[in-house]
Amino acid sequence: MTDRLINKLQLRDDGAPLIEVLKNDKLPVVLWGNGSLSYSVKKYLEENGINIDAVWINKRNPEDDIPDNCMDYGQLVKKFDYFNVVCGHSRYDLAESTQNSYAGIHRIYCFTNICYGQWNCISKRFIMEHIQEYEYTFELLEDDYSRLCMSAYLNCRNNENFEFIIPFSYEAASYFSNPFFQINDHEVYLDVGAYNGDSIREFVKSVNGRYQKIYALEPEVNSFSELSGYIKKCGLKNVEAYNNGCWNEDTTLSFQLNAESSSVCNDGISIKVKRIDEQFNHYGISLIKINFLHGVLETIEGAEGILKELKPNMVVTVGFDEWGLITIPKTIKRINPDYKLSLRYASPMPARLLLFAY
Incomplete structure (x- = not known):
């Protein structure tokens, strides 16, 4: 216990x-x-x-x-x-x-709560109102260090004090280098929110250019253009890029781009979103990265079949808001109870808290 x-x-x-x-x-x-x-x-x-x-x-x-x-x-x-x-x-x-x-x-x-246009702290009132849900996630975590990362996150976001997370950020983990799983030259990598190819660049470097397949999803037109240009310029093989987002159903959503990020919103341009299960069924996905502000839960729900059948390793950014640590771990474990869950920081910033499902 x-x-x-x-x-x-x-x-x-x-x-x-x-x-x-x-x-x-x-x-x-x-x-x-x-x-x-x-x-x-x-x-x-x-x-x-x-x-x-x-x-x-x-x-x-x-x-x-x-x-x-x-x-x-x-x-x-x-x-x-x-x-x-x-x-x-x-x-x-x-x-x-x-x-x-x-x-x-x-x-x-240091205003640690500022990220992607957000700047509200997580209030003591909210944490206490949802303490049982946070406690549930706390119990789901696989290791004590992950639990320390979680408590440091809430303390940092509540107190607006980055010093809570500093002790847990010196051994920074990344999508492709972490204590929980090792990537190999047979990976079928799905980059959800591929932006301009920055994570693909890191992935290719991590596997020394050897992999089975890369699928990249980027709904924003300009970023997709940069992504496509990067793939072409580097001559990357076995890479397919798609100009759509993800959701728990195939539909159209409103999407907004600002100087720091892009995400689903209530007022913006229309984009197509699809279920990962529908778009990548039978593709043998072995690794998924998800890093964006809104719609992560719906994206995971739309990948339920793949998570159940293939149990790909996943890395999900969960530090953007007060709900990430409540809804996302619970949903992954509901879909596939065999997943182990751990937390690490990618950098000394609360918004760079990563959830590893493996």
């Missing part, structure tokens, strides 16, 4: 969120980073009435869209005697060393 999850939680009573602390600190605000996550951070600050006085970029990529108020550290200390820094990337583990290494920084704020 494992220890209960409730005994590992350090939940705060709903108080002033971290954004209010930054608001009350009247120093200049410097956004650190200019990548995709910084887009959501910038939007979050602006919607809370916080002006960004400068953008700090250590290394500039000529291909990037560099903002007019971009500065290096030397320029920052010349303009501001003392300033706050807001982390606009996911390397929260660098905050303490950076603050200690650069004079003039009063504090580095």
Whole structure:
């Protein structure tokens, strides 16, 4: 019998969120980073009435869209005697060393709950209202380290404090390198949400270019174009890419693209979605990766037949919202009780919590 999850939680009573602390600190605000996550951070600050006085970029990529108020550290200390820094990337583990290494920084704020346009913490009230469901997932997990990852996730999301997950992110796992299963040169890999081919690139490298088949699904038109271009440019063999999404039925859904991500929504363009069982039945799928914000549960439901018959290894990102750890593990075990479930972090960021089903 494992220890209960409730005994590992350090939940705060709903108080002033971290954004209010930054608001009350009247120093200049410097956004650190200019990548995709910084887009959501910038939007979050602006919607809370916080002006960004400068953008700090250590290394500039000529291909990037560099903002007019971009500065290096030397320029920052010349303009501001003392300033706050807001982390606009996911390397929260660098905050303490950076603050200690650069004079003039009063504090580095890491808004760990910001990802893909979301920025709400998981409240103590929600966790306690659903504690039995969280406890059920906690019991389903195969190993103690996974249970520590889960409690750290809830503590981090509730307290807006990345330090809860840092101890469990140094040995980062990935889709294709983890303690639970080893990929081989006979894999039939299904990449659900293939984006521009970034995960396929990682997969091909992991198997040294030897695999049986790759199937890639990407519903967004521009990303699909990049994906197709990547496959052609690299001359990848035995790869089939499809411009559709996944669901628990064959239908049409509304879909939206922003600067950081794309996902199913209530108001957007129409895309075709299909059941994985219908599209890839008898294809011998051995490995599935799922990484997107909305529709993961429905996607898994649409793969019920394959999960029952073939029991492919799966890696699913479950750290995007408060429901991922409640609904997804339970659904996988309902479909096929033979699955073992474990959690690991891909990087020191709560949204990069991965569920391994094997």
